[in-house]
Amino acid sequence: MVWLEQQVIHSSPLDCRPKLWKRYVDDILEVIQKGSVDKLTQHLNQVDPTNSIKFTHETEQDNQIPFLDTLIVKKPDGSIKLLVYRKKTHTNQYLNFQSHHPLQHKLGVIRTLLLDRMNKVVTEEGDKEAEKQTVQTALQKCGYPQWAFDKVESAIKQKQKQVKPANKKDDANMNKGLVVIPCVQGLSEKAQRIFKKHNIATAMKPMTTLRNILVHPKNKRERDKITDCVSEIPCQGCEATYVGETGRAFGTRKQEHVKSV
Template identity: 45%
Template sequence: MGSPVSPITANAFMEHFEEKALSSFRNPPRFWGRYVDDTMVVIKKTDVHDFTKHINSVHDAIKFTVEEESDNCIPMLDTMITRNPNGCLSFGVYRKPTHTDQYLDFASHQPLEHKLGVIRTLTHRAKTICSDQDTLNTELHHVKRALSVCGYTKWAWNTPQSRKLDPKPNARKDTAPPKGHITLPYVQG
């Protein structure tokens, strides 16, 4: 913990672990995807119990839990994956049931760029994750409603800075690099 080598070592170990676990199961999953400690697995329903028992027996310190799809949907990280009747997948933004929709209050004493960054980030996430226009429109409506409760006005949404993804919109390529910087925190009053 705390070492910059830790994530690399953990990933190397998990790759070894996965190779050993998947190659030694009689009927391995059709798909196995992992991001840090979350995995997405496509496997026959009849093999779920046996596979979970098998993979939990590979190493004493590594234990997996199972979350099966419900109503053809399953969450993975910030994404809700839905299996459509035609077999295709669709994607939308997922929030845990405990999510409160509380974001940086627009009336707080924070730089305006941070507040507009909340709009940019949530909008970008919706546009990146949502796989169809209806899901995107529903998500953007949800974000606007949640942020309006936090004091975000129509003006904030329509400001060009709330739509740009460039972190330095005023940066010019022909300017000399800065020689240094000073950070002055804002203290109210």
């Protein structure tokens, strides 16, 4: 892709050569002369000798254009501002607060949407307040109480005030490891507090979910019907093992071993 970009920029005609070219994976933001979008797109689709990479374009509408999770808006004075971009198909469906998940996961939804993304993407204070109201309204419909928003904001402010000394490590307060425990309401929290006393970090993982119960994309194959596999057969009289490879069904090869002994 880097080679293709270099060829495109150096070989594009002067009247449609990009003034700005920023790419992230397969999304490209470019600034070119007005009216030359179709010509540049046609040029892009002729550079790849394998003809396997195709480009499409989307032009700005009402002085706005999306790029990744941001909406770039051109102001009347020629400057730009950034907003959070949501597709028209966006449903505002997030993790429900009443679901059987650790509290940290639910607070993490607020922290990610309301504070991290809002503060890093939105550039103007007035737009930040509007984005905050949008997220709060959406999460309140998912059952999030006001105290959860207050708790997250308080934790962020407290973290910003903490000043850690540079190049100093307190061995007594360093985490001695990380353990992952299943999420069992009322029990996991107690276990987490016990681990914390010993400076052991914990992470909770939901073990039984609706997806695990209801969704089965593929039916599990029986072991004897598996093909193209490597098998290991231990000896019952010693520690030796037999390792074999077969392209046929494992059950067929196993029966041959049984007959041979």
